[in-house]
Amino acid sequence: MSRHTCYRSIHIPDTVHISYTNGEFHLQGPLGGVSLDIAHMDPKAMVAWRLRTSLEIYAAHPRLAGLWAGRFQSLIHGVIRGYSVTLMVKGIGYRVRIHRNDVYFKLGISHDIIYRIPKGLCGYTPDASTLVLFGVDPAHMNQVAAHIIALRPPSVYQTRGLYRHHRVYPLKVGKRK
Numbered sequence: 001m002s003r004h005t006c007y008r009s010i011h012i013p014d015t016v017h018i019s020y021t022n023g024e025f026h027l028q029g030p031l032g033g034v035s036l037d038i039a040h041m042d043p044k045a046m047v048a049w050r051l052r053t054s055l056e057i058y059a060a061h062p063r064l065a066g067l068w069a070g071r072f073q074s075l076i077h078g079v080i081r082g083y084s085v086t087l088m089v090k091g092i093g094y095r096v097r098i099h100r101n102d103v104y105f106k107l108g109i110s111h112d113i114i115y116r117i118p119k120g121l122c123g124y125t126p127d128a129s130t131l132v133l134f135g136v137d138p139a140h141m142n143q144v145a146a147h148i149i150a151l152r153p154p155s156v157y158q159t160r161g162l163y164r165h166h167r168v169y170p171l172k173v174g175k176r177k
Contacts, residue, residue, distance in 0.1 A: 006062040008069040010055040016076055020051055025072075029079025032120070034137045036075060078136040085145045087131045091160030094152075095128045103131065107152040108160075115148060130165075 012018055017028045025036045050056040055072060059065035077083075089096050095106040103123060105113040117123050121135040121144060131148070135141040145164065154161040156172045163169060 006059045006065040008057040008059075008065040010057070010069055010072050010076070012054055013076065013080065016079055018051060018055065027075050027079050029076070029136070031079055031082050032136050034075055034079060034120075036071070074138055075136075078138060082134055082136055083138045083141055085133045085141055086165035087133070087145060087148060088163045088165050089129045089131070090163060091152075094160065096125055096131050097128065098123055098125050098131075103148070105151060107162075113151055115151065118144060 015030055019026045019028075023038050025038060027034050027036070048058040050058070057065050057068050057072075059068070089105070089107075091108060093106060093108060097104050098117075101117045103115045103117060105115065107113055117133070118140075120137065121133055121141060123131060123133045125131055133141055133145060149162045149164070152161045154163050154169045157174055159169075159171070
């Protein structure tokens with residue numbers, strides 16, 4: 001570990017179990033489990049690991065150590081408390097409903113759009129215009145939210161489409177006389 005000059009230590013709570021096998025870290029907590037493929041994300045082995053009562057990260061550069069420390073802290077937070085993303089459906093006649101693992105969208109076209117929620121995530125609809133996704137891996141959940149928003153992206157001239165809750169989408173000014 002002589003070439004690794006930067007060091008970060010991450011506390012592992014008692015409710016989280018971390019194991020390392022075949023280049024993958026497996027985190028298991030009260031809400032479920034998640035895997036992180038290290039061999040794929042760090043092919044040049046620029047980061048070294050030591051797993052004891054805490055996870056120790058050694059890297060050649062402070063930014064790499066901070067990157068990996070942040071990634072592990074977000075995964076630990078996910079298996080303990082979880083993450084949620086709220087999507088709003090805005091528009092006349094636009095609706096959303098969930099039946100089992102399928103999300104049905106009415107988005108201004110002649111038929112319903114059906115989107116199957118992937119394994120590891122769950123969703124619920126508090127009302128007809130709100131969809132809440134819940135999961136333990138924030139990267140996977142944000143990717144699914146981006147796929148759902150791509151079904152009907154926010155309009156740049158009017159407030160209609162699929163939006164993330166609490167995100168500001170600037171509107172363009174329409175045609176003027």
